[in-house]
Amino acid sequence: MKIAKVLNNNIVIAVNERGEDVIAMGCGIAFGKKRGDALDPAKVERLFTNSVSELSGRFEELAKAIPAEYIEAAEKVIAMAKMQLGKELADNLYLSLADHIYFTIQRWHSNMLIRNRLLLETRMLYPDEFRAGQDAVKYLDERFKVDLPEDEAAFIALHFVNASMGMQMNETVQITQIVQEVSSVIRNYFHLEFDPDSLDYFRMVTHIKFFAQRIVAGTSLTSDESDMQLYEMVRQKYEQSFACVQRIVSYLEKQYHTAVSGTEQMYLTIHIERVRRSIQEKCKEKLL
Template identity: 55%
Template structure:
């Protein structure tokens, strides 16, 4: 691959053997290089192959303002998050995370701290992502001699959530808020405190996150007559769970103008029934 444009000593836009534009990252990969030179593949640490023109412009703008060590820090954090979460994260995370941690560090040095109003919800709903966020905070505090609070770990956790599902931050914030609202309706209806370590709680939260994700992105599950028949049966057999689901349905329709399909009603009733059965069996 040959260098097409140097962004800085550690990032360059190159052309591969098939004539495709790629972004190459690596310590010193473009040092003392010029247009047309071969890329030293031994120095390559990461390659981006999608939306190169858009990413290249954003990288170029970012690097004019932010020191390279923050991009290195973001790369370290992302690699650690991938190992902890066991999943790939979208390339756009390199831009958004670098930008976030740089300004978080700047704010901290100036004595400005932003409270995260979704701290508790993020800790409850995205436990693994929050742990990865806490590890990132410890790393950043040590590397840059700052003292970021756990509020920032929650912000980073939501960045990981975005990158996992390919969503925008405003969608992730909306999903987190709505899931917490539904959780509160269930808790108040049954007057219970959830066992957050239980398998049924994990199943409920997983279902709610994907259900609300579909809601926010306006992708409803398809339904058929069989769903209606099963829903009728469940409404008679599990009246309490069905009534709780109806409260959620009315809330979402009133607050978000969202109509839950029979298929979504069905699965939501089932998961509510499981969590209520777990509580009742302990009682």
């Protein structure tokens, strides 16, 4: 294989012997390499051959935004989970989990960890994934010298569930449909087009997927007094995005007869606001 583009020392876009683009990962796989150089097959630890054009842009943005050690950590966690769960996991997990691990470690250092309100449900409904999440937390604690709470094992477990190839087809179809419908409400409300290669968009869609899973499962993030204080702050600070969420809430109540808690509304508002601002900033840059 020949290197087409170096994303960082551990990730490259390459061309295989059939002339097809692939994404190769491995520790030091691109160290001292440049476009046109041959890859050492012994250093290739993971090869992505499906949806390469879609994944490459996101991997490139992730490589720019997140230090390589967090992408390596995600790769290790996923390898451990595959061994423990005995099943394949979707390629997108490398992106979402690396992003999640990076921000979790940053929040730990800032003493701003988020409590997982689905901890008990996750432990009960997905025991295998939860155990894999606990092992992942132990590994992350040792690697990054942190002390993550058990809540984090549940967050990581839900990433494994979301990436699992073993979901029921009717659930997968319904979850996908809800993601599409919610995304459509956002797009039409703001009259904007999403950038599918944007990391902020990827984060938002990942959150909406988890949100859709909770709708299908009949669970929801409940609210307490501290959440409602933050809810009020978000409602006032992000008025436009909050108004968009109210339209989503009305749609889901009518279409799926489901109520959306204040906590769910708060997180949706934050993610929508991030994407909306990102698109606005890019439009301003184009005008300059």
